[in-house]
Amino acid sequence: MDLEAIRTFVAVAETGQFHKAATDLSVTQQAVSKRIAALERGLGVRLFTRTPRGAELAIDGQAFLPHARELLRVAARAAASVDPGRRPLRVDILASRGAASGLMRGFHRSHPGIDLDVVMLLDIDRAVEALRSGEIDASFRAVAAPGRPLPDDIEAVRAIDEPLELLTGPGHALAGARSVTLAELAGHRIWMPGLRPGSEWAAYYDDLVAAFGLGIEATGPNFGSDALLDTIADTPALATFMGAHTRLVWPDGHGLRRIPVTGPTPVYPHALLRHRDNPHPALETLRAHIAATATGHDAAGTWTPDWVLPRRPGPVSRS
Template sequence: MDTNAVRSFVLAAEFGQLQHAADELGVTQQAVSKRIAALERELGVRLFTRTTRGVELTLDGQAFLAHARNVVAHVDRAISAIRPGSRALRIDVLGLRTAQAVVLHDYWRAHPETDLDVVTIRASDPRQAVTAVQTGDVDATFRTITDPARLPEDVQMIRAFDSPLQLLVGPKHPLAAARALTPAQLHGHRIWVPGITPRSEWAEFYDQLTAEFDLRVDAAGPNFGTEVLLDALAESPDLATLVGSRDRYAWPANYDLRRIPIADPAIAYPISLILPKTSPHPGLRGIIRHFRNLNPLPGATWLPSWAAMPVGSDDPDAGIS
């Protein structure tokens, strides 16, 4: 059913004049008349009778009007839900347990008036998320293009915040009793991070990390999700993994998993936010300022090489009106 025809019908019924409906829609009276005639043919009934004063609803038209108004209202709400500037601020995160989502939730709790829509684009290639920013499907994405030369000209990437990593182990692991660890103390231990996609930003991060500290990062096997990984850690005497200090995980109390900080130096993953260069969603301003107020990393910190690259503006007001 043509929603433009339904809208024309509703306006003609409310005004009682085809010309007034046409003026409201910005089309000709003939266009409105053709739309309504097509709608009547589709429904198999007459909706109006013509009078000297305009048009009047038939009994079928009266029965149809309330439903037609609902159709128009639903269409208008659907359009508003996806139109930039009128819909909620839509931000892509890697997962709802990640530091990105946790930081956004903290911001929303402090600013509950913010109309925020947190989504997850199921794509391992960050360029697919960047395309979603370019097309307006999302207003921003927490992804990283590690080579600035590959960043499209119509988007910008800013350094959002750095996420310190912790070692997560079960109670049987030889490092389980440690209160803190240095990267050197991780040498020789199996760090299992299943599902690292080749040539992804995470693959590059772990390549640099293992080269810097001579660590054993094992990406073997399929990724069956966080719950399966936690199950394995709880039972294993030698398995460990790395998690962000802000990442949110939950496991049964009897697992007795331990999150152990890494220091001297700390190991951190730099989290970036990609957004349009021109006319970004105004709601991003407050969120970017929130990043600047997060606690800085204490002491010496190791970051991958791309964290030092001038990939975008660090001005929270840059390009945001």
């Protein structure tokens, strides 16, 4: 059913005049007459009765009017659902307790008028696919690992450089240290279940191990952060790496220690990914928020893999 014909029918019904409806719709009176005639042919009924005063709704026209108005309302809602200026900004943050989650909470506090949908997509290929299809508007990832180049239509800029900390239980040999160097960690068992081969975080830690001779174990199933904290608290021989911006909560009896790592400080580089042609206006606001709140990248005394993007966030390009 032709929505323009429906819209014209409602306009004539509300004005009672073909010429007034034509003026309101910015079309000719002849176009209004043709649309109404086509609608009547399609429905097989007469919608209006011509009178000296104009056009009055026939019985079938009176029955059709509320449904015609509802059709226009449904069409407007359908269009609004895909209008970048009206639908929520959809952002993939990877994990609910991670640095990107904290950044997006700060963004929401600073811009409460922007509707947000937050999702967590584990796999980077899935995230890129969602960006290209328009399922999401942005994703936070570490890019671009060797052999995993981004498609040309996906843009990535550095967002957050998150320092790593050593997390130990109270019985660990380094539990009392105020800081620890990467050289001092050589020979210690660092346990990180969940380092999936092919993931961007696995690529990061592979390079960290190669650069500083660390021993990272990814054995055993990944039962989540609570199980990881339980094991670290109860096992003096084990420690793990944790992002400094990652929110952790543990029982009082665990006695866990978060110890800064230095000499140099390894930082995990979160980048904001977006499709270059995505028109959502809130992306510009998000990028500006990141630029205003992010600390400097590649600071002296820090380490990142060679493949990490060096660029700071700037204005959204329209290429």
